[in-house]
Amino acid sequence: MNDLDCDHDDPAQYPTDDALDLDRALTIATDLAAWASETIRHPRAGGVREKAGPADIVTQTDETIETHVRTVLRSAFPTHGIEGEEYGTHAPATPNAPYWVVDPVDGTTNYAHGIGWCSFSLGLAAPDGTPLLGVVADPWRGETFTAIRGRGAHLNGTPIQAATHTTLTGHIFLTEWAAHAHWPGLDSLLAALSHRHCTTRVMGSTALSLSQVAAGRATAAAIGEFHAVDGLPAYLIGTEAGAVALPPVPAYDEPLLLSAPGVAEEMAELWRAAQGAEA
Template sequence: MRELDLDRALAVATGLAGWACERIRRPRPEGVREKDGPADIVTDTDEAVEAHLREVLGRAFPGHGIVGEEYGVTPGSADSPHWLIDPVDGTTNYAHGIGWCSVSIGLVAPDGTPLLGVVADPWRGETFTAVRGGGARLNGTPVRAAPHTTLTGHVFLTEWAAHAHWPGMDALLRDLAGRHCTVRVMGSTALSLAQVAAGRATAAAIGSFHPVDGLPALLLATEAGAVALPGLPSWETPLLLAAPGVAAEAAEVWRGAGL
C-alpha cells in the first residue's frame, strides 16, 4: 500500500460527516421509497449524501476504492485502500422523523484492516472518530469503554435484521432479561456500536455484520478498549462488542444463545 496520510484522511472524512449532518437535519426527508421491501427504504437524502461523499473522496484520494450503501462498489487500484460509506444509517428512523440515525465513513486497507472510522450523530452534534492505534474520540475528547464488571443493571444495544429477529436473538434477550440487563433496539447499527465506545452501552450485538455500517464503529469501539467477538468479523457473521470487564459474562450469554 502506498504511503497514506491518515491525519489528512481523517480530516477529510470528518469534514464530510459534518456536511452530511447538516444535509440530514433539513426539515423533511423527500423521495421515500422501497428498495428490497417495505422494511428496507431509501430517501433522496441517502442518495444525495452518498453521491457528494463519493465525489469529494474521489477527488481527494484518486485511486482509492469506494463501497457505499446506495451505489455499491467503485473499484480502486490494487494496492490502495477503500472507503466505506453509509450516508444515513437508520433510514427508517430518519424517514419517520425519529432522531436516531448516523453518518458512517471508514477507510480500510487492501487486506481488510480498518484504518479509520467516523460516525456522526446529526441530532446530538456528536462525532466519533478513531484512527487505528490512536484511540477513540468523541468531539475530539478521548473516550473509553465502560468500567462495568457485570451486565446487570446496565444497557445492552442490539438491532433487528431489518424488521425481524435474527437466529439466536430471542435466546439472547431472554438470558439478558434474566440478568436484569436492559436491552434497547435503537435503529442504527453504527450509532449503537459507537455507544459502546462512549461507555454508555456496556455491550452491543448484531446478528449480521455488514462492513459498510459496522466496520467504522467496530474500530471506534475496539480503539476505546471494547472487546469484539469473534475478533474482526467477516461478512454477515454475528458480532458482539463488550466493555472489557463484562467480556467474559457477555461471551457466556453469547454462547448460550448458540452464537
C-alpha cells in the same frame, strides 16, 4: 467536529495525494461528517422508495449524501476504492490501494419517520479489510465519534473509553434487528440478559448502537449481520476505546458482539449459549 463553509462543497479544495496520510484522511472524513449531519438535519425533501422490501427503504437524502461523499473522495483519493450503501462498489485503481466504506444515513427507517436516531458512517480500510479509520456522526446530538487505528477513540475530539462495569446487571445492552426481523440467537440472548436485569434497547442504527459501547454508555452491543458500510467504522471506534469484539475480526453477514472489557467474559458465555440454542 469541524464546521463547514460553502467551500467544503468543492472537492477540488482537497489536494490530490496518493500517499496514505491518515491525519489528512481524518480531516476530510470529519468535514464530510459535518456536512452530512447538517444535510440530515434539514427538512427532508423527496419521497421514500423501497429497495429489497417494505422494511428496506431509501430517501433522497441518502442518495444526495452518498453522491457528494463519493465525489469528494474520488477527487481527494483517486486511487482508493469506495463501497457505499446506495451505489455499490467503485473498485480501487490499483490492487494495493485502500478503500472507503460509507453509509450516508444509517437508520433510514428512523429518519424517514421523523425519529431522531440515525447516523452518518464513514471508514477507511486496508486492501485486506483491516480498518484504518472510522467516523460515526450523530446529527441530532451534535456528536462525532472518530478513531485511527492504534491511536484510540475520540468523541468530539475528547478521548473515550468503554465502561468499567464488571457486571451486566443494571446496565444496558443495545442491538439491532435484521431490518424487520430478529436474527438467529437473539431471542435466547435477550431472555438471558433479562434474567440478569440487563436492559435491552433496539434503537435503529447499527453504527450508533456500536458506538455507544465506545462511549461507555452501553455495556455491550450486538448485531446479527456485519456489513462494512455501517459496521466497520463503529467496530474500529469500539475496539480503539477498549471494547472487546467477538469474533475479534468480524466477517461479512456474520454476527458481531462488542462488550466492555469487564463484562466480556460474561457476555461471551451468554452469546455462545444463545447461538448454540438456536443453531
